[in-house]
Amino acid sequence: MSYLVISTSLNPESRSLLLAKEAHRLLSLKGKAELLDLRKARLPHFDGGKSAQSRAVKRVKEKIQKATTIIIAAPVYNYDVGAAAKNLIELTGDAFTDKTVGFMCAAGGKGSRMAFLGLAGSMLMDFRCLIIPDFVVADKGAFEGERIVEAFTNERLQLLVDKAVKLDGAGLPK
Numbered sequence: 001m002s003y004l005v006i007s008t009s010l011n012p013e014s015r016s017l018l019l020a021k022e023a024h025r026l027l028s029l030k031g032k033a034e035l036l037d038l039r040k041a042r043l044p045h046f047d048g049g050k051s052a053q054s055r056a057v058k059r060v061k062e063k064i065q066k067a068t069t070i071i072i073a074a075p076v077y078n079y080d081v082g083a084a085a086k087n088l089i090e091l092t093g094d095a096f097t098d099k100t101v102g103f104m105c106a107a108g109g110k111g112s113r114m115a116f117l118g119l120a121g122s123m124l125m126d127f128r129c130l131i132i133p134d135f136v137v138a139d140k141g142a143f144e145g146e147r148i149v150e151a152f153t154n155e156r157l158q159l160l161v162d163k164a165v166k167l168d169g170a171g172l173p174k
């Protein structure tokens, strides 16, 4: 089993990165797990043409293709996931085909809990991703400095990881 956790926030003080790090730690106890921080990946903006052929995109695409299960951590901006997460999917597209995918979001409040649903739905319909329904959304209160202190958030994180492990990269029936 091979897990890839992708942190898509480009914020130097990202909270969703803290969720990604914890998911990576927990998944590492269960199998091969890698954490990909998009701040370091230097992906171009998708332009419908050559951008998708860049070396940075190829490197990221390869990691996605090798993984059976991918957890996407994202910030909530304007009631949706941040644009960098959408850009990642636009650039790497069908590398996600038949993957098992989970979502974790950092939000400012409690009003945007379903922010990732649009992207998740598109990945289900476009790439037949099996979306793990046990998502994590954490607001400011879940964190103290670099630590995740809210019991509910830690429980949700553990649940997401447990379900990812249980699904075993099964994917949807072909």
Ligand SMILES: Cc1cc2nc3c(=O)[nH]c(=O)nc-3n(C[C@H](O)[C@H](O)[C@H](O)COP(=O)(O)O)c2cc1C
Residues within 6 Å of the ligand: 009, 010, 011, 013, 014, 015, 016, 017, 074, 075, 076, 077, 078, 079, 080, 106, 107, 108, 109, 110, 111, 112
């Ligand atoms: C431009 C902008 C838009 C935001 N929009 C929302 C929003 O619609 N709903 C929400 O709950 N939080 C919103 N927030 C708060 C962020 O979700 C919060 O800061 C979160 O920690 C971002 O994730 P990150 O720390 O991983 O970058 C917004 C923040 C910014 C800067």
